[in-house]
Amino acid sequence: MIDQILYEHNPAPGKLDVLGVEEWPIWEKEPSEFPWEYPRQEVCYILEGRAIVTPENGEPVEIGRGDLVTFPRGMKCRWKITEYLSKHYRFED
Numbered sequence: 636m637i638d639q640i641l642y643e644h645n646p647a648p649g650k651l652d653v654l655g656v657e658e659w660p661i662w663e664k665e666p667s668e669f670p671w672e673y674p675r676q677e678v679c680y681i682l683e684g685r686a687i688v689t690p691e692n693g694e695p696v697e698i699g700r701g702d703l704v705t706f707p708r709g710m711k712c713r714w715k716i717t718e719y720l721s722k723h724y725r726f727e728d
Contacts, residue, residue: 640688640696640712641705651703656680659723668715675726676708684720689713 651657661682685699691711698704699718706712 639693639707640690640710642696642698643703645701646703651680654678654725656703656723659725661721662724663719663721664716665719666716668713670711670713672711673706673708675728677706677724677726679704679706679722679724682721682723683718684716684722685718686720687715687717689715 659680662679681698681700681702681704683700685697687695687697688706689695689712691713
């Protein structure tokens with residue numbers, strides 16, 4: 636299913652080390668709402684804040700600090716950032 640958001644709350648620190656999360660770029664955004672489409676799969680780790688991401692044909696998913704989230708390639712969604720958000724992120728082919 637293209638609109639499936641996968642997330643894990645508070646993954647083990649060892650898992651984050653293996654993924655190299657600390658080396659990924661950081662994206663920050665103030666509270667806002669906007670549409671988004673993922674041309675490639677994105678994996679991100681939420682450093683702070685909260686957001687509700689609603690896939691075009693799916694149920695809303697609330698993400699926040701400590702969540703490791705994977706957004707599938709091709710997914711169209713709507714982001715609603717409810718608290719200032721900061722995340723490490725990586726795009727995958």
